[in-house]
Amino acid sequence: MEVLKERIAHALAAEPYDARATLGQICEIPEFGSEFSMPNSGKHGYPLLEHTFMVCRMFELAFPEWPFEQWLSRTSFRLLLCLHDAGKPGALRMENKGKQHDLTVDMIKRYAYCWPLPETHLHMVLGLLSDDALGLFIRSKIDQEEAATRIRRMYWLSQRPRLDKFFKILTVYYQADSGAYTRYAYTLPDPFIPKPKLEAVFLWRDDGSPIYDPGRKRLLFADPVESRYHRLKLSLTE
Numbered sequence: 001m002e003v004l005k006e007r008i009a010h011a012l013a014a015e016p017y018d019a020r021a022t023l024g025q026i027c028e029i030p031e032f033g034s035e036f037s038m039p040n041s042g043k044h045g046y047p048l049l050e051h052t053f054m055v056c057r058m059f060e061l062a063f064p065e066w067p068f069e070q071w072l073s074r075t076s077f078r079l080l081l082c083l084h085d086a087g088k089p090g091a092l093r094m095e096n097k098g099k100q101h102d103l104t105v106d107m108i109k110r111y112a113y114c115w116p117l118p119e120t121h122l123h124m125v126l127g128l129l130s131d132d133a134l135g136l137f138i139r140s141k142i143d144q145e146e147a148a149t150r151i152r153r154m155y156w157l158s159q160r161p162r163l164d165k166f167f168k169i170l171t172v173y174y175q176a177d178s179g180a181y182t183r184y185a186y187t188l189p190d191p192f193i194p195k196p197k198l199e200a201v202f203l204w205r206d207d208g209s210p211i212y213d214p215g216r217k218r219l220l221f222a223d224p225v226e227s228r229y230h231r232l233k234l235s236l237t238e
Helices: 002-013 019-026 030-036 048-062 074-083 088-093 097-110 119-128 133-138 144-158 163-179 225-237
Strands: none
Touching: 002 019, 002 074, 019 030, 019 048, 019 074, 030 048, 030 088, 030 097, 048 074, 048 163, 074 097, 074 119, 074 163, 088 097, 097 119, 119 144, 119 163, 133 144, 133 163, 133 225, 144 163, 144 225, 163 225
C-alpha cells in the first residue's frame, strides 16, 4: 500500500490537477472502487464517482486561490473532496442516509495508511466530514443554535486550534459539494436534473458562473442565505 500512497500523493500534487487520476488511484482500493461505482442517490442515478469528480471540478474551477495552507494543505483538501461521500452508498443500502457521515469516517480511518496526510490533516478531514451541519442549516433543516452546536462538535473532532479557520474551510467544502449539483459544475450528458434550492444558494454572474470573493475567500451566497450565514458565523465567534 505504500506504493499506492505515493501514487495518490503524486496525483494530488500534479499541476494541472486531474481529479480523475486521483480517483482512479483511490479506486485501486477494492472497497472504494466498489462503492464509487454505486448510484449517487435515488434521484441522481449516475455513479458516486461522477458526483465526486464534479465536486472536485467545482472546487478547481470556482476557487482560484487556497489561503488555508497552514491549516489544511490544498492537496489534503483535494483528498477530502475525493473521499467525502464514500459512506453514502452504504447508508443508502441501510435506508438510513443519516449514517453516511459515520460510514465515511469509518472508511477513511480503516484505510488511513493509504492517505498521504499528516496526522493533523487527517484529524481535520475527519472533523470536516463528520456531519453536514452547515448544509442542513442553509437548507433550513436545523436552526442556528443546533447548527452552531454541531459545528463546534465537528471542530472539536478536528483537533485544530482555530474555530474561525475551521469554519472557513468548512464553508469552502460545503460550497464545492453543493455547487456540484448546479448547471455550472455538471459534466455528464443531459438530461441535467437540477436542484433549484441549491442553485438558489449562490449568487451568479450573468454568464452563469458563481462569484468568488477574494476578501472572504469563498463564493458569495445569494440573499437571504448570505445574511443567515453571517449570523451563524457571528454566533460561532461569540
